Amino acid sequence: MTTMQSSDGLALRIENKPGRTHDAAGTWREPVRSRLAELVRLPVGWDGYTGVPVKAENARFAMDLLSVTCPDAMPAPEIVPGPGGDLQVEWHNETVDIELHVRGPNDVSAWRAREGKEEELRLTDDFAVVSLWLRHFASAEGEIAAAAE
């Protein structure tokens, strides 16, 4: 287990994974950057009520969290804004759903549904479980792609 310091000084504890550098360019990075940039510029009232744009600190934290937990082979997630400046990062395939609700920096509700079972965890400084979930998801995606070839 390693505790990493993000560019914002946020403590992110993740599992060691030999042979992987966190700066490697995953294909999800640019779509995520672009979507986050869009969400921090949403107009007030974007949800039809009093929703505010995604807070920059939450967008930065989400990017840092993905940088240390998301395998390069992962598909780009969907990113959905919340009305209070929060956001949710989501991956779905035919059998697994993963949702990371970033309420604030180091305040994440992580939810996974797989094979009829649901898990929900409130995470503050140890995101190893997210790393594990995403590796499983990426691995399953790789198997699906290989089977389709």
Place this chain on the structure above:
Amino acid sequence: MQPPPSDDKGVLPHDHPGIVADDLVIRRISEQFIVNDPRSGGRRISSMAYRESSTGHGGMSVDLERLILEAGIDPRVFATTPRWIGSVYFEAGQIRSLGCRIGYDPSPDNPYHGEVWLGASKASRSLQLAAVWSVPIPEVSP
């Protein structure tokens, strides 16, 4: 409708007695809430559409249909036109059966505005399953 309880942060979480079990509660759906759904091959509404705000006293914003009707306005038009591309509804009794409270929270811009306080994080997923289109978004599941 009786005025809601409030403090300097806004309307306090409450269950308004003037909102009865068969009243409909409308939730506007922004295009920002739509995600791809690999299972159906189409698109659907994210669970994020059914979460509370993290500001003030929280709550999920809704429109109270009966108040809109009493004002002589078509709720489907009020809650969706022109920018909010769709809307879903729930029965008040159904929301309460999930352990949620429904309050009245009028504003100068929206005198028919209410809030739903979820009480538990699982309530948002239950609401997701219970949502029925009021004004559907084409090719999107609720």
